[in-house]
Each structure stands twice: as C-alpha cells, then as structure tokens.
Amino acid sequence: MVLYRDIRTYGFREVYYQQAREAGVLFVRFPEGKEPQVSDAGGLQVKVTDAGTGRELILQPDWLVLSTGIAPGADNPVFSGLMRTTLTADGFFLEAHPKLRPVDLANEGEFLAGLAHSPRFIDETIAQAKAVAGRAATVLSRAFLDIAGQVAKVDPTNCVACATCVKVCPYGAPMINDLHKAEIQGAKCMGCGSCTAACPAHTITLQHQECNQMTAMLDELLVSDGGAP
Numbered sequence: 001m002v003l004y005r006d007i008r009t010y011g012f013r014e015v016y017y018q019q020a021r022e023a024g025v026l027f028v029r030f031p032e033g034k035e036p037q038v039s040d041a042g043g044l045q046v047k048v049t050d051a052g053t054g055r056e057l058i059l060q061p062d063w064l065v066l067s068t069g070i071a072p073g074a075d076n077p078v079f080s081g082l083m084r085t086t087l088t089a090d091g092f093f094l095e096a097h098p099k100l101r102p103v104d105l106a107n108e109g110e111f112l113a114g115l116a117h118s119p120r121f122i123d124e125t126i127a128q129a130k131a132v133a134g135r136a137a138t139v140l141s142r143a144f145l146d147i148a149g150q151v152a153k154v155d156p157t158n159c160v161a162c163a164t165c166v167k168v169c170p171y172g173a174p175m176i177n178d179l180h181k182a183e184i185q186g187a188k189c190m191g192c193g194s195c196t197a198a199c200p201a202h203t204i205t206l207q208h209q210e211c212n213q214m215t216a217m218l219d220e221l222l223v224s225d226g227g228a229p
C-alpha cells in the first residue's frame with residue numbers, strides 16, 4: 001500500500017503506476033494537514049485518513065518505508081545572489097528559456113543541470129549534463145568569441161568609480177579594474193542599457209543606441225507622414 005499526497009507520472013512513467021495497480025498495489029491519498037500517524041503500541045500501526053471516502057484507516061504493516069523528498073539546495077539563494085541569476089518560486093535555478101535555452105542560465109556562459117534545476121530522474125540529469133557539456137564546448141572550442149554589437153562601453157575619462165553600474169547590472173558585466181575605472185566585460189553584457197541610464201557621470205554608452213542615433217530615429221519617426229506624431 002502506498003500512502004501519498006500527490007502523484008505525478010509524466011511521460012511513459014505512467015506505465016509504472018499502471019503496472020503497480022495491476023500487481024495489486026493500493027494507493028491511498030490522504031488530505032493536506034492530515035498526515036498519517038505512526039505508533040508502535042503493540043506493534044507498528046499507521047492511522048491514515050482516506051481523502052476519497054473521508055474514513056480513517058488503521059494499518060498494521062510489517063514495514064514502513066519513507067520515500068525521500070527533494071528540496072532545493074539551502075545555499076541556492078546565496079549562489080543566486082552571487083551569480084545574479086533567478087530562482088523559481090520553489091527555490092530551484094531558473095533556465096533562460098524552457099524550450100530555446102533549457103540548460104542555460106540567464107547569464108552568458110553559465111549552465112545548469114540536474115537537481116539545480118528541479119527534482120528529476122537520473123536519466124534526465126544525464127541528458128541535461130550532456131547538453132551542458134555540448135553548450136560549454138561551443139564556447140571553449142573557440143579561440144575568439146563573437147559578441148553582439150550592442151554592448152555597453154565606458155569612457156574612463158569621466159568615470160569616478162562609484163560602482164553604480166556594477167550594482168545595477170543584472171548580468172554582472174561591469175567591474176572596477178586595477179586603474180580604478182569601470183570596465184564592461186563585453187561577453188557578459190546583454191545590452192539592456194540599465195548602466196547607461198544609471199551612471200551619474202553619463203560616461204557609459206550603449207553602442208548602436210547612442211543619443212544622436214536615437215534622436216535621429218525619433219526625428220525620422222515623428223516627421224514622417226507630414227509630421228503627425
């Protein structure tokens with residue numbers, strides 16, 4: 001007999017559930033807040049409420065086996081803060097995109113697999129780990145990395161090393177270098193523009209989104225159709 005709160009048998013794992021039912025295994029769902037009560041008065045005894053009928057069952061099994069629960073790592077919030085990446089509502093690491101980038105974290109060059117991502121079976125973990133190895137190889141096998149042109153750039157002349165850009169960047173791209181000036185690590189920059197707007201010295205430029213370019217685009221947009229906004 002299996003006592004449970006919830007069962008998820010996605011994909012072909014439904015077959016195992018069917019085989020267990022056909023073999024005579026009984027599944028008893030108990031209500032939330034009414035966990036089974038175990039006592040050893042006169043032998044092992046388990047009291048459980050069947051959610052289907054609302055009746056209390058008293059079982060006297062030979063063995064009581066507890067299944068192991070899976071919880072997110074206790075350090076996940078710390079790592080998430082250090083890596084500037086996102087956790088799910090359940091406390092596991094969130095992939096960049098469930099279909100297009102399923103083993104990538106939001107930051108370029110950082111990947112995840114296995115229980116860092118969610119509770120999963122070993123075959124799923126191995127498949128993810130192979131995908132991560134493949135993704136990492138696409139980076140490590142190159143002598144040079146091509147990066148998108150729209151990245152932030154600091155003019156160090158006016159930089160006062162206030163580290164505002166370091167704090168606001170969601171991808172950890174800016175750093176204060178040995179010359180006490182901000183520097184953007186181009187491979188990490190996603191071109192969001194947050195540092196450009198936040199820099200008090202106005203000394204960061206988002207390439208291809210510079211003020212004169214934006215002004216020219218707005219002028220063109222606003223004067224088209226006879227000047228109608």
Ligand code: SF4
Pocket residue numbers: 154158159160161162163164165166181182198199200201202203204
């Ligand atoms: S926010 Fe501007 S002034 Fe401050 S460290 Fe960054 S680039 Fe320099």
Ligand code: SF4
Pocket residue numbers: 151152168169170171172173174184188189190191192193194195196206
């Ligand atoms: S443009 Fe966005 S991603 Fe790039 S350094 Fe600035 S804040 Fe970070």
